[in-house]
Each structure stands twice: as C-alpha cells, then as structure tokens.
Amino acid sequence: MIGPVYSRGAGKDLVLGLRAERKHCNMRGTVHGGILATLADIALGYSLAFSTQPPTGAVTTNLTLDFIGAANSGDWLETAIEFHKLGRRVGFANCYISAEGSRIVRASAVFLVTGKLGED
Secondary structure (H helix, E strand, C coil), X not given: CCCCEEEECCHHHCEEEEECCHHHXXXXXXXXXXXXXXXXXXXXXXXXXXXXXXXXXXXXXXXXEEECCCCECCCEEEEEEEEEEECCCEEEEEEEEEEXXXXXXXXEXXXXXXXXXXXX
C-alpha cells in the first residue's frame, strides 16, 4: 500500500527508495511518521535477511526512530543501512532515511534471529 518502493543492491548494500505522494502525508502536508517507520523497518529487515546465504529469518523486537527533519509530497526518500551486529540470536542495525539528499530520520532496530529461511 505504501509503494511503489524501489530497490538496488542487496544485503548490507540494500537501498530502498520511495517517491512521497499525497497518500503518504498527514494533514499538515508532511510525510507521516508511520510511513517513515514502515520504510525503515522494511529496509532493515530485508537488508538483515539477505546479508547471509541462505537468508536469515528475523523479527523486529524493537524499532526506535528519531525524526530530525521532514519530507513533503514529491520528495524522493532513500534509505541507507549501517549494521552493528548479526549474531546467532540477535541483530542490531541503524537505518537513515534521506529526503532529497538530507537526512530526516535515524532508526535503530533490534531483531530476534529465528534461523535461516528454508530450514526446518
């Protein structure tokens, strides 16, 4: 529902992009924080999962966002991932979201590793 979401790269190099539309905005005309949180969670989860072969299964246990700017309809939003640790039981990473090249969000996440995808 938030898309289309564009991507390039994989694993730790995954970048997601989204052209903000009116449907992404709140009543004040800026991109809603929930859209930014969703974009960060998707970027972090996919990046973590596909940073290994076979992909790692994980669920978000904590997601914290710091909003340091705003985006408007028409702005290009783009993610950048910074991994701290991917262990056997937990993973830690940050995601930065930029609007038109300026950082507007810092997201920190903790993931519970559930195993390698496709394993029984």
